[in-house]
Amino acid sequence: MNAYxxxxxxRDSGFSAAVVHNYTQRGLLQAARRTASGYRIYDSEALERLRLIHAGRKAGIPLAELEAICRALNEHDNERRARSIAAARSRIAEARAALDAFDRILAALNRLPSAPVRKQPSKPRGAALATHAA
Known part of the structure; x- marks a missing residue:
């Protein structure tokens, strides 16, 4: 078991110490133990949870939903965990559908006659000189 x-x-998760402390207070993380001087020691599960939180936030899942998942994990409540994960996946599916709709509409707009004519990218300034010098 790794001790952190x-x-x-x-440092290993990319979050600040203040965020790790905040997530611990909110119940998203649990310290595995405390040292004699009172310092929290975390295990590799805490690092994996931070990775889950990071991935969830990047996917657009609100922290409150991630908190519900983590609390269900803390309490070994498989039914609540399954419901929380289903809600998060539903949110991701909605976001994907919205992105697909955005892409379809954008493609339709680009096909309209009033869409700006796309020019070929121009050569870098030095490219013309290099061609003539050769």
Whole structure:
């Protein structure tokens, strides 16, 4: 089992120590134990949870939904965990559908006669000189 201090966990996850502390207070993470001097020590599960949170946030899942998933994991509540994950996946599916619709509309707009004519990218300034010099 890997042991992480809050600063090492922050460094390895890409989150700040303040965010790790905040997520611990909110119940998204749990320290595996505390040292004799009171420092929190995290395990590799905490790092994986931070990776899950990061991926979820990038996918557009609100922190409150990720918090529900993490709390269900903390409490070993498989039914609530399944519901929370289903809600997150539904949100991702909605976002994908919206992006697909956006792409279709954009493609339709680009086919309209009033769409700007696309020019070929111009050669870099030095390219013309290099061609003539050869």
């Amino acid at each position: 201090t809050i600063s090492k966990l922050a």
